[in-house]
Amino acid sequence: MGSFDNKMEELIEKYINANAGGVKIVEMEETLRQSRLRLGYVTRKLLNEGRVEKIENRYYPINRIENKK
Secondary structure, eight states: OOHHHHHHHHHHHHHHHTOTTOBOHHHHHHHHOOOHHHHHHHHHHHHHTTSEEEETTEEEETTHHHHHO
8 A cells, every 4th residue: 555545544534533523425525625436445444444433424433432431
């Protein structure tokens, strides 16, 4: 994987972690100015690696429940 992919993963993970209320792909698309396809690919990878969680159509930080305690 190239450094661009790593930077995209970091950027998207930081964005999701900064939005504890969850975020949709379309919201990331508007803010991060990346294609929906690209964002979907990267968020799916983050989800498969256990770095974020998805409930319905929103992505959440993996530690959001721990942060509420």
